[in-house]
Amino acid sequence: MKLRTCRRVWQGRVFTVEQAEFEMARGARKLDIVRHGGASVILSVLKRNRILLIRQARPAVGRVIWELPAGTIGRGESPLACARRELAEETGWRAGRIKHLISFFPSPGFCDEKMHVFVATQLSFVGQRLEPDEELTVRTVTLKQVLDMIQKGLIHDAKTIVALLVWQLNRKKHGRDS
Structure with missing residues (x-):
């Protein structure tokens, strides 16, 4: 798994939300990730x-x-x-x-x-x-x-x-x- 792109879409008091795209064994995968x-x-x-x-x-x-x-x-x-x-x-x-x-x-x-x-x-x-x-x-x-x-x-x-x-x-x- 390799990170291709990542951008912050929301910043709160306790956590951040990022939208990321990863290169996986079977192709690209987009995810919303909560950073805490x-x-x-x-x-x-x-x-x-x-x-x-x-x-x-x-x-x-x-x-x-x-x-x-x-x-x-x-x-x-x-x-x-x-x-x-x-x-x-x-x-x-x-x-x-x-x-x-x-x-x-x-x-x-x-x-x-x-x-x-x-x-x-x-x-x-x-x-x-x-x-x-x-x-x-x-x-x-x-x-x-x-x-x-x-x-x-x-x-x-x-x-x-x-x-x-x-x-x-x-x-x-x-x-x-x-």
Whole structure:
């Protein structure tokens, strides 16, 4: 695959849209591509494997949904710094320890956004600092409860499902079954 042409057709606050043409094995292919700086997702684990979830309105899907705290990586900001910032802003907790779990492309068919999932432990409460337009609720759930929520279809957010299932698989692999 070789890029032939590319032009920006829209620039927004969070992402850019480009129209590109690629030379592929079977000929030229035109695509609209969303360029996004990436995001960090934080799986916060309190004592006794309790997990911090947030519930917030997501106008793009017309629902209020349960999800893990997450946010867009700022210009010049590392994924780790973004994770720490979003954890404190959205939940009011600070991590004493934070470890990278996995990175993935949530929609590689049209978008280059890369999500970085971190597991935060040794948490201490420092006070929530929501942005003026943010309205969300923080809830603490057990690992069993959140896995049940996924199985029952109560969690619709892919980044949350990926993060929790990969974390649970790693726990089982290392003999820390729930």
